[in-house]
Amino acid sequence: GENVEQHPSTLSVQEGDSAVIKCTYSDSASNYFPWYKQELGKRPQLIIDIRSNVGEKKDQRIAVTLNKTAKHFSLHITETQPEDSAVYFCAARIQGTYKYIFGTGTRLKVLA
Amino acid sequence: NAGVTQTPKFRVLKTGQSMTLLCAQDMNHEYMYWYRQDPGMGLRLIHYSVGEGTTAKGEVPDGYNVSRLKKQNFLLGLESAAPSQTSVYFCASSYPDRLKLEQYFGPGTRLTVT
Numbered sequence: 001g002e003n004v005e006q007h008p009s010t011l012s013v014q015e016g017d018s019a020v021i022k023c024t025y026s027d028s029a030s031n032y033f034p035w036y037k038q039e040l041g042k043r044p045q046l047i048i049d050i051r052s053n054v055g056e057k058k059d060q061r062i063a064v065t066l067n068k069t070a071k072h073f074s075l076h077i078t079e080t081q082p083e084d085s086a087v088y089f090c091a092a093r094i095q096g097t098y099k100y101i102f103g104t105g106t107r108l109k110v111l112a
Numbered sequence: 113n114a115g116v117t118q119t120p121k122f123r124v125l126k127t128g129q130s131m132t133l134l135c136a137q138d139m140n141h142e143y144m145y146w147y148r149q150d151p152g153m154g155l156r157l158i159h160y161s162v163g164e165g166t167t168a169k170g171e172v173p174d175g176y177n178v179s180r181l182k183k184q185n186f187l188l189g190l191e192s193a194a195p196s197q198t199s200v201y202f203c204a205s206s207y208p209d210r211l212k213l214e215q216y217f218g219p220g221t222r223l224t225v226t
Contacts, residue, residue, distance in 0.1 A: 009152070032213045043202060043217040044155070051213075089154060093213060098143050098206075099170070100215060102154040105171055 002027045004092050006103025013080050014111050021075045021106045023090035032093035033065060033073045034100075039086045047088075048075070052095075080110045116218035118203050125193040133188040133221050135203030142208040144186040145170075145215065146178060150200040155202065161186055162208070180182045193225045201207055 036044035157170030176177040202220040
């Protein structure tokens, strides 16, 4: 069936270091891959997304890469700051449907 | 422009009780979704709607019903609540546009069933 695997489940980094979170999707028809940041008690907020016709996208300290052949996509956060601490979710949208499949989340802790 | 709103924010039910969660959006979105979020399991789709008067089952629909009588509202009903339905429920909406795929989430409803 359709699923998205996300790793690691927890990640601790020192302030200023980089963080990488990886996701793998199963349905090759997936065509849109958003990343969400969720702070405690809050709603998921879109931080960056990428479509299947693009290999990489960057927005300031955040970047996402997509490898369609391997069905992998990754979130890269550089120069991490304490306010980056949150749970991050990846997702994949199945082309031709209205469904988004979410990963199980990564709890990122940035240590000051 | 309030975006996506949900009522109530918190609720405690006893097993067997019923309730309805309301989601409203003012962005004229065609698509609306209900998810539940449990620790370590991410967001799982319960039901979704691609337009007024239409609904479809998602990944975990059992024990829930939905209705979309108006385009801006999507209701999630629990007819006979069970402790397994203790969760945080998020509503989301999006455009039916290939160029605008972002989902917009509501603030969530924390439901406890005792």
